Amino acid sequence: MDSYKRFSRRLIVGQISVLISGCAAIPLSQSPSVPERFPPVEERSRADVPVEDRGSAIAPAPEVTALQRPGPAVVALLDDAAARERQGDYDTSIAVLERAVRIEPRNALVWHRLARVNLQHGDAAQAEAMAKKSTQFAGNDARLQAANWRLIASARRQRADLKGADAADGQAVILESPRR
Amino acid sequence: MAKKTRARRRARQAARRSLWRWLWALLFVGVVVLAGYVGYLDYRITAQFEGKRWALPAHVYARPLELYPGMALEPARLTEELEALKYHSVPSPSSPASYSFGRDVVQIVTRPFMFWDKNEPSQNFRLRFDQNRVADIVDEASGTPLSLVRLDPALIGGIYPSHNEDRVLVKYDEVPQLLIKSLIVIEDRHFNGHIGVDPRAITRAMLANVKARDIVQGGSTLTQQLVKNYFLTSDQTLSRKLNEAIMALLLEWHYDKKEILESYLNEVYLGQDTHRAIHGFGLASHFYFEKPLEKLEPHEVALLVALVKGPSYYDPRRHGDRALTRRNVVLEVMAEQGVISEAERMRARARPLGVSASARSGITTFPAFLDLVRRDLRRDYREADLTSEGLRIFTTLDPRVQRVVEAKVVQHIEKLERQRGLAAKTLETAVIVTTTDDGEILAIVGGRDPRYAGFNRALDGVRQVGSLIKPAVYLTALHKGTGYTLATLLDDQPMLVEAAPDQMWRPRNYDGIFRGSVPLHVALAQSYNVPTARLGMAIGVDKVVATLHRLGIDRDIKAYPSLLLGANVLTPIEVAQMYQTFAARGFRAPLRAVRAVMLPDGTPVKRYALTVEQAFEPEPVYLVNSMLNEVVRNGTGMALSWMLPEGLVTAGKTGTTDDYRDSWFAGFSDNRLAVVWVGNDENRPVGLTGASGALPLWGDIMRNIDAEPFDLTPPEGIERVPIDSASGLRGGFGCDNVVELPFIAGTAPQTLAPCADGDVTRSLDRTINFLKGVFE
Incomplete structure (x- = not known):
């Protein structure tokens, strides 16, 4: 009985606090700004890389929102990884991103980047799995989720799964629609 | 007559001529055979010389410590890490591998190190603490803030050839002249002049030995000793000695003195560390004095x-007296021959032997983990490459987590035996700790004595898993579309299952009570057997087997009903x-233990990349995880709620097998996963449940390894009702026993419970009573 009481008490207090915090909630995506030195690879606009035309093309990475803004250590590693990626040294780029995973294992952006490099490295299966993993940590960041779906679409196209790719693109379109 | 003699003479001449011919032929054959034999010896010795010259065991490294602002790190822990890396505490650090601790600040000069992804130069920086966190790191010279610093990794062991040789290769130019001179005057005074063998040395050695009344000199040259070391057989036959001599001559013919001496310095046998032979002065220096060759003092060289x-x-x-006497004889000869002065001899003579107490260098202190690394690598490399190429193996081992696990294992196993009145050494154990998202293995203990390199229970201990299997049963049941939810009432009445033809199986609950019906989430949290078995039978044992394979178990699993309660066997890993x-x-x-393999010159060989696969949808996994959290809040693992610090949310499961033979606990926080098994090698009952045996050890480990609370934020598509x-x-106001449970959206029951009726006044009354009850 005691534990039940304790539980109910927690439940009620919990619900009250949800109510309170609901009123005071601040939208997370208001504050963020993209760090200037953020990897130039991501600055490619989607027009440069038509997803439909190139199987390996990858949608641009989303802006960094407060939710996944990494600490300075991970930012440094992401920079390093991007530089390696530009040199075409995907293996080392992945190794560097794995260091970032060790420091912030639940950072959606890091997993997104891992997915991207894996796709460029030709491992579409890993790219898809890691993009999904990224989405799992993306909270309500629709842009990152959409970017992950675009990436999944590319990965599926690489594996000649056109139907799956279209479905993934469809998911991205929903998330990208301004009404969300 | 004359004719006769002439004929006889001619015959004799002919005979003599043919004899000579025969002799010449024989000689020719002899020379050919000898030349062939010498050629064979030549081939053997040069192959041996070339091959051995660079044969290096693989070196295995722990994970490097990465330091960055915001990182959780107690100052004491950093000191511990630096000491383990043999960094020296000095007043003002300037050379690599030194540091100085001040109040809330530490200055460190790192060792340069070649990593897989990058060459890290030596860095001199100042790290400031804020409580138990890294506040900031700044470069000592420029004052610029550093966002990330990687220390060199600790060497945790080597992979040696089958005869367990280890060495620290030294180059001729790195070897102190004092050592070379001393070696020559003691072992082979004419080394620089002879051609491989030295007949005079034998005579001189005999005289010297008689004079010193001890064996201070041997007869063979260093070259002969080197040959002897290559072919480690101990028979002292004349033919062997002859072979040795020929090979020594051949070596001298092929190579110069420096090369031969360098090989000798790296080859000579200088001691034994249980299963590991200590070869070469480089390793011996570490083995006996825990320092490199160039740091040795005269008495140590002697x-x-x-x-x-x-x-x-x-x-x-083991024989300090003998060693001391012999050392002083050597010092005497060194002084006599002018290698050291008489004053130096007197000073050195007065010194004790100075060997370190324990012999620990190179050989692993973490046998269970090294065992796993070796097995992983054997899949990709030939034994010969592992043991001769000097590969650098980068692993995931976290030395600190490993040490915590070891300390807790020793402490808890002994305590359990005392508390339970068990005979000493009854219990055995195995522990494995990993990270969660990237599956890196941080620590492994394969038995109660973590230093003992014997049976590795973490990898090879196949045991029944008992209730540890249940989450797989519930995960199978909670897949979308099966109709089961956490609120489903499961039948908890006696049941009879045909486990195999003519073999009836009657599952019972742990306490022997049948409760009629229990909610699904309670059945897992309280680990009830009967409702679990009924659930498993209803969804199909083969489906549960499929789930287990998807969960990452490769072993062949038979779809017997008893599987549902964990009658099958698994290893802790x-x-x-x-x-x-x-x-x-x-x-x-x-799960991974190896991150990458590199050649000694830094060329990457192979990386073992992180891979992930989505094996299950997030929603059903979330449902099971929230039940595993209920296990530790108010289920069979409730004891953890007062063992773990407040706020450290975990999820886990107890496991107990028939007659209390095995005690298991498996569970995780956000970033750490640990599996603990406690039992007995003979599979005898030990009288421990998962909660009484494995759980306290699990809890004590978990609260000491930087575990972060498990995040139970539900994924999209989960609602709480x-x-x-x-x-x-x-439920609603009016019901006495309401719990809020997570459901996959759309699967929660729509019907109101009978207690939650619509009468407003009555429910208001009940509500007030309910609230009173809660806050009283």
Whole structure:
């Protein structure tokens, strides 16, 4: 009985606090700004890389929102990884991103980047799995989720799964629609 | 007559001529055979010389410590890490591998190190603490803030050839002249002049030995000793000696003195560390004095030279007196021959042997983990490459977590035996700790004595898993579309199952009570057997087997009904893989112990990349995880709620097998996963449940390894609904026993429970009573 009481008490207090915090909630995506030195690879606009035309093309990475803004250590590693990626040294780029995973294992952006490099490295299966993993940590960041779906679409196209790719693109379109 | 004599003479001449012909032929054959034999010896010795010259065991490194602002790190822990890396505490650090601790600040000069992804130069920086966190790191010279610093990794062991040789290769130019000179005057005074063998040396050695009344000199040259070391057989036959002599001559013919001496310095046998032979002065220096060759003082050099004669007879750790006498004889000869001055001799003579107490260098202190690394690598490399190419193996081992696990294992196993009145050494154990999302193995203990390199229970201990299997049963049941939810009432009445033809199986609950019906979430949290078995039978044992395979278990599993209660066997590492998939919310990451392999010159050979696969949808995994959290809040693992610091949310499962033979606990926080097994090697009952045996050890480990609380934020597509426990229907004010449970959206019961009726006044009354009850 005691534990039940304790539980109910927690439940009620919990619900009250949800109510309170609901009123005071601040939208997370208001504050963020993209760090200037953020990897130039991501600055490619989607027009440069038509997803439909190139199987390996990858949608641009989303802006960094407060939710996944990494600490300075991970930012440094992401920079390093991007530089390696530009040199075409995907293996080392992945190794560097794995260091970032060790420091912030639940950072959606890091997993997104891992997915991207894996796709460029030709491992579409890993790219898809890691993009999904990224989405799992993306909270309500629709842009990152959409970017992950675009990436999944590319990965599926690489594996000649056109139907799956279209479905993934469809998911991205929903998330990208301004009404969300 | 004359004719006769002439004929006889001619015949004799002919005979003589043919004899000569025969002799010449014989000689020719002899020379050919001898030349062939010498050629064969030449081939053997040069192959040996070339091959051995660079044969290096693989070196295995722990994970490097990465330092960055914001990192959780106690100052004491950093000191511990630096000490383990043999960094020296000095007043003002300037050379690599030194540091100085001040109040809330530490200055460190790192060792340069070649990593897989990058060459890290030596860095001199100042790190400031804020409580138990890294506040900031700044470069000592420029004052610029550093966002990330990587220390060099600790060497945790080597992979040696089958005869367990280890060495620290030294180059001729790195070897102190004092050692070379001493070695030559003691072992082979004419080394620089002879051609491989030295007949004079034998005579001189005999005289010297008689004079010193001890064997201070041997007859063979260093070259002969080197040859002897290459072919380690101990028979002292004349033909062997002859072979040795020929090979020594051949070596001298092929190579110059420097090369031969360099090989000798790296080859000579100088001691034994249980299963590991200590070869070469480089390793011996570490083995006996825990410092590199160039740091040795004269009395230490003399001891190493003294050991050449007989490393086991003069073993300084076991026979200190003999070693000391012999060392002083060597010092005497060194002074006599002018290698050191008389004053130096007197000073050195007065010094003790100075060998370190323990012999620990190179050989692993973490046998269970090294065992796993070796097995992983054997899949990709030939034994010969592992043991001769000097590969650098980068692993995932976290030395600090490993040490915590070891300390807790020793402490808890002894305590359990005392508390339970068990005979000493009854219990055995195995522990494995990993990260959650990327599946890196941080620590492994394979038995109660973590230093003992014997049976590795973490990898090879196949045991029944008992209730540890249940999350797989519930995960199978909670898949979308099966109709089961956490609120489903499961039948808890006696049942009879045909486990195999003519073999009836009658599952019972742990306490022997049948409760009629229990909510699904309670059945897992309280680990009830009967409702679990009924659930498993209803969804199909083969489906549960499929789930287990998806969870990462490769072993062949028979779909017998008794599987539902864990009658099948798994090893602790397999259990860890199974729970990793839960901890990572459905994303299986194959557990890894090796990150990368590099050649000694820094060329990358192979990387073992992180891979993930979404094995399950996030929603059903979330449902199981929230039940595993209920296990530790108020289920069979409730004891953890007062063992763990407040706020450290975990999820886990107890496991107990028939007659209390095995005690298991498997569980995780957000970033750490641990599996603990406690039992007995003979599979005898030990009287421990998962909660009484494995759980306290698990809890004590978990609260000491930087575990972060498990995040139970539900994924999209999960809703929480209040449920009346009695009916399993939607609860409301008016019901006495309401719990809020997570559901996959759209699967929560729509019907209101009978207690939650619509009468407003009555429910208001009940509400007030309910609230009173809660806050009283």
